[in-house]
Amino acid sequence: MTVSALAVQTAAQEFGHLDEQSKREIRSALLTAVAVPGYQVPFASREMPVARGWGSGGLQVTLAVIGPQDTVKVIDQGDDAGVNAANLRRLIVASTGAAQTTDAREASIIQTRHRIPEDPLGPDQVLVLQVPVPEPLRGVERDMRELRRMHAEADYTAIWVSLYEDLVRNGVITQATGYPVLVGGRYVMATTPIPRWDVPKLHQAGFLALFGAGREKRVYAVPPHTDVEPLAFEDVAFQVERTEGASCLLCGAVDAYLVEVPARHAWICSDADWCERRRSGEDGEGEDAEGEDGEGEAADA
Amino acid sequence: MGYSAARGGLDAILAAEELMRAKRDGGSSPPLGIGQVTERLNLAVDRVMGEAGLWAPRLAALALRQAEGDLIEAAHLLRAYRSTRTRLAQPVPVHADELEILRRIVPAYRVPPGPQLLGRTLDYVGRLLDTGTEKPPTASPEPAVPEAPEPVTAGAGPAQNGRHPGRLLDLLRSQGMIRDRRRDDDPEPYDVTRDPVRPGAPRSARLSVMARAETGALVNLWYRNILGPDGYIHEVTLGEVRHGRLPVRVVHPSTGQPVCLGAVRVTEVEAIEDLDGEQEERGLFDVGYGLCLGHNERKAIAMANLDIAVERDAGRSPLEQNVLMTTDGLDASGFLEHLKLPHYVTFRSMVDRKAAIQAASERRAVPSPDADSPAAQTDAVAGVTR
Numbered sequence: 001m002t003v004s005a006l007a008v009q010t011a012a013q014e015f016g017h018l019d020e021q022s023k024r025e026i027r028s029a030l031l032t033a034v035a036v037p038g039y040q041v042p043f044a045s046r047e048m049p050v051a052r053g054w055g056s057g058g059l060q061v062t063l064a065v066i067g068p069q070d071t072v073k074v075i076d077q078g079d080d081a082g083v084n085a086a087n088l089r090r091l092i093v094a095s096t097g098a099a100q101t102t103d104a105r106e107a108s109i110i111q112t113r114h115r116i117p118e119d120p121l122g123p124d125q126v127l128v129l130q131v132p133v134p135e136p137l138r139g140v141e142r143d144m145r146e147l148r149r150m151h152a153e154a155d156y157t158a159i160w161v162s163l164y165e166d167l168v169r170n171g172v173i174t175q176a177t178g179y180p181v182l183v184g185g186r187y188v189m190a191t192t193p194i195p196r197w198d199v200p201k202l203h204q205a206g207f208l209a210l211f212g213a214g215r216e217k218r219v220y221a222v223p224p225h226t227d228v229e230p231l232a233f234e235d236v237a238f239q240v241e242r243t244e245g246a247s248c249l250l251c252g253a254v255d256a257y258l259v260e261v262p263a264r265h266a267w268i269c270s271d272a273d274w275c276e277r278r279r280s281g282e283d284g285e286g287e288d289a290e291g292e293d294g295e296g297e298a299a300d301a
Numbered sequence: 302m303g304y305s306a307a308r309g310g311l312d313a314i315l316a317a318e319e320l321m322r323a324k325r326d327g328g329s330s331p332p333l334g335i336g337q338v339t340e341r342l343n344l345a346v347d348r349v350m351g352e353a354g355l356w357a358p359r360l361a362a363l364a365l366r367q368a369e370g371d372l373i374e375a376a377h378l379l380r381a382y383r384s385t386r387t388r389l390a391q392p393v394p395v396h397a398d399e400l401e402i403l404r405r406i407v408p409a410y411r412v413p414p415g416p417q418l419l420g421r422t423l424d425y426v427g428r429l430l431d432t433g434t435e436k437p438p439t440a441s442p443e444p445a446v447p448e449a450p451e452p453v454t455a456g457a458g459p460a461q462n463g464r465h466p467g468r469l470l471d472l473l474r475s476q477g478m479i480r481d482r483r484r485d486d487d488p489e490p491y492d493v494t495r496d497p498v499r500p501g502a503p504r505s506a507r508l509s510v511m512a513r514a515e516t517g518a519l520v521n522l523w524y525r526n527i528l529g530p531d532g533y534i535h536e537v538t539l540g541e542v543r544h545g546r547l548p549v550r551v552v553h554p555s556t557g558q559p560v561c562l563g564a565v566r567v568t569e570v571e572a573i574e575d576l577d578g579e580q581e582e583r584g585l586f587d588v589g590y591g592l593c594l595g596h597n598e599r600k601a602i603a604m605a606n607l608d609i610a611v612e613r614d615a616g617r618s619p620l621e622q623n624v625l626m627t628t629d630g631l632d633a634s635g636f637l638e639h640l641k642l643p644h645y646v647t648f649r650s651m652v653d654r655k656a657a658i659q660a661a662s663e664r665r666a667v668p669s670p671d672a673d674s675p676a677a678q679t680d681a682v683a684g685v686t687r
Contacts, residue, residue: 047380052635086310114646171661176650217497241653
């Protein structure tokens with residue numbers, strides 16, 4: 001074997017972009033994460049074709065666990081057609097040959113930024129969440145050595161006090177997204193910036209949730225059937241986002257995460273594909289009707 | 302539907318790519334040759350290689366051209382390319398004394414051991430913008446490297462030839478002026494590309510992080526300590542500023558012997574620090590070290606100064622965390638620019654909380670018998686108790 005022969009051998013495009021050793025390393029970290037739910041596992045985050053902060057952690061997790069037989073769905077803000085979702089999806093599909101879908105029920109891997117689909121997910125599905133800030137205690141402590149100690153000793157006094165002070169000052173707990181949760185009764189975990197609406201979906205879920213923070217070089221996980229409890233007080237319930245009288249302008253949904261369309265004083269579903277299916281009258285069965293206004297173009301093969 | 306700031310998916314992406322390509326590869330001037338980039342923009346190529354942590358002049362030039370001169374973007378291209386390559390071998394450590402100098406200055410002494418070799422530098426060139434007509438390149442674009450200079454002094458230090466001079470640090474050590482932090486064990490260096498760093502990391506991790514850090518980030522971190530509110534460090538005296546070539550050797554898989562694959566150019570700096578703290582050894586100096594790929598003295602000097610500053614600080618201030626966690630160009634730029642991504646899901650959640658705070662405030666302003674209990678707030682889902 002000569003050096004040039006070795007070089008030619010390694011010059012071929014790797015399956016899933018990363019070299020095999022890197023993917024093994026990420027899988028190894030993910031196994032630790034699954035074994036210790038909610039614990040932030042350090043991993044050697046690689047530089048990806050997308051910038052740090054743009055889903056590089058989620059992308060590494062997806063590429064480490066995906067196989068050519070998988071079907072992948074990628075959403076940003078709940079929307080398959082968001083440009084960053086479309087870009088990540090084409091990177092994943094181009095480097096793996098995996099199938100793509102917008103239908104959450106058909107996907108074996110769903111990579112997401114900021115949302116969990118409205119469709120209930122099952123045991124054959126993996127949810128990969130892109131995480132900007134994996135540290136739930138950063139708001140109360142900046143020193144990383146002290147943060148390690150706090151997690152190691154389960155010393156979560158500071159965040160409880162901050163929630164109490166928040167309540168006293170403002171009358172409500174003002175944490176909007178990324179609401180802190182206690183996982184498996186042990187680790188306080190950041191729920192990425194998913195809205196509070198999605199937090200209960202992680203509790204005793206049927207699916208595996210993997211969290212990838214590329215810039216901060218951490219992965220963590222919530223395995224199926226794990227307790228995920230939002231930090232709240234006995235006499236002050238955890239609240240999700242809800243606006244009196246709001247319903248989706250397009251599909252009429254009330255019981256979904258709605259985002260505002262201020263120009264029209266209206267609301268629409270953030271889960272675009274779910275909303276689309278409701279509009280086309282599909283009842284969870286049969287062929288997925290193509291949207292009349294062509295919103296599904298990004299996911300077309 | 303145009304209800305979102307960033308919809309349109311793949312079509313929009315492809316159109317944006319085409320707009321980038323058309324302007325970059327079109328235009329009326331001749332295409333930019335890679336040789337032109339490596340030769341005429343060599344400092345930019347060096348900086349990209351340094352911040353990417355990869356010595357590959359041709360690839361760095363390709364990246365610079367593709368990135369239209371954006372240095373961070375070019376470093377990103379180079380690092381992302383590196384992510385696809387398997388690591389074939391680990392080089393054998395080389396001693397920095399093997400550095401074959403192209404330039405070497407010793408500000409700490411007028412006549413140091415070994416030469417003061419000004420070399421190629423803009424330091425004493427007037428910053429006068431040359432607005433003259435463009436001249437064609439002269440016949441000899443690369444003047445011959447002068448012969449090894451004679452040492453300015455004879456016998457002031459270890460006998461070395463002109464291209465491998467001894468170090469001021471060795472002289473100061475022989476005089477018993479330097480706090481000795483050399484260790485007898487030989488730990489493997491911390492590989493920051495394989496193990497994420499966090500505060501408390503060994504010095505090799507700190508040096509690796511800074512070697513790949515963004516130049517401007519190190520310069521800023523240094524300067525905010527000089528004029529800003531931090532003040533953890535003060536000015537050092539530079540013992541060595543070197544630019545030169547270091548050999549790269551790997552163990553041959555068949556013979557088991559080290560073989561030289563080539564050389565990389567590096568900038569090396571040793572910063573002599575005055576130990577002036579109450580608890581410090583006031584009779585001694587200490588030294589900080591900086592070394593980065595390519596010719597980038599600004600970066601190596603900041604690195605050496607920050608290295609000794611973190612050592613002296615010993616975890617008392619946030620300096621180490623700042624050095625380790627906030628100086629990577631790709632991390633910082635990527636996260637900054639991610640603010641351009643849609644954030645309407647999170648913003649809706651924030652609007653929800655603003656409304657809740659206002660409602661709570663109104664309830665408190667107009668007390669009524671049933672508004673005292675927080676449980677009276679609506680919209681609660683199953684409360685989680687603690």
